[in-house]
Amino acid sequence: MAHVFVYGTLKTGQPNHRVLLESAHGRAAFRGWGRTVEPYPLVIAGQRNIPRLLNLPGQGRRVAGEVYAVDEQMLRFLDEFEGCPDMYQRTRVTVAVEGAGGTLQCFVYSTATYPPEWVHLPYHDDYDSQGEHGLRYSPRESR
Numbered sequence: 001m002a003h004v005f006v007y008g009t010l011k012t013g014q015p016n017h018r019v020l021l022e023s024a025h026g027r028a029a030f031r032g033w034g035r036t037v038e039p040y041p042l043v044i045a046g047q048r049n050i051p052r053l054l055n056l057p058g059q060g061r062r063v064a065g066e067v068y069a070v071d072e073q074m075l076r077f078l079d080e081f082e083g084c085p086d087m088y089q090r091t092r093v094t095v096a097v098e099g100a101g102g103t104l105q106c107f108v109y110s111t112a113t114y115p116p117e118w119v120h121l122p123y124h125d126d127y128d129s130q131g132e133h134g135l136r137y138s139p140r141e142s143r
Contacts, residue, residue, distance in 0.1 A: 001027075002075055005034065005095050005106035007042060007065035008051030008127045015129055015139050019081060026074030031067040034095040035125075037103060038062070043121040045114070048138035051127045054118060055091060055110040061125035067095055067106055075107070082109040 009016040012030075020028040041060035045052050053063060070078070082088040088109035095106050122133070129137040 001029075001069040001071055003031065003095075003104050003106040004028075004068050004070050004075070004078065005036070005065050005093055005108045006068065007053055007063050007108070009129060009137060011066050011127070014127075015137055016081075019077070020068060020074075025077040027071040028068045028074050029070075031069050031104075032097045032100060034065060034067050034097040034104070034106075036063045036065075037094040037096050040093075040110070041119065041121075042124045042127060043118055044124065044127070044133060044135045045118050045121060049135040050137065051124075052088075052114065052118065053108060053110040054114060055089065055112040056119070057093075059119075060123045063124075064126040065095075067097055067104060078109070084109065087111075 010020060019025060038057045039060045039062050041054040041056055042063045043052050084090050089112050090107050091110050092105055093108040094103050096103050
């Protein structure tokens with residue numbers, strides 16, 4: 001099993017969380033809430049207001065999210081779902097897990113290639129598709 005850190009629409013209560021629950025995609029077991037040890041820029045970008053974790057460790061904020069243990073089938077599904085490696089790249093990040101008193105190395109879907117202006121967008125530490133930012137996520141079904 002691999003650990004995956006989700007910070008955007010895959011989190012509980014967010015528009016794409018259901019894909020982690022569908023057993024046809026593989027297995028995903030919630031392991032806890034956490035925060036990146038290093039800060040990263042989490043921005044909401046593009047015409048569809050998609051949350052993007054820019055692969056710029058040391059900049060931005062410590063990002064909140066959820067840790068899941070996933071099997072190989074789910075990991076392959078998530079790679080496809082996240083458009084890896086074109087839209088997102090699967091990289092590693094160290095996550096401090098709440099209540100566990102330690103850290104985990106997790107895969108995360110981050111963005112290494114992006115328009116330069118994204119670096120100047122507001123940075124968030126916790127994404128919510130209905131958040132105060134007012135940038136409504138455009139679900140895949142409506143694209």
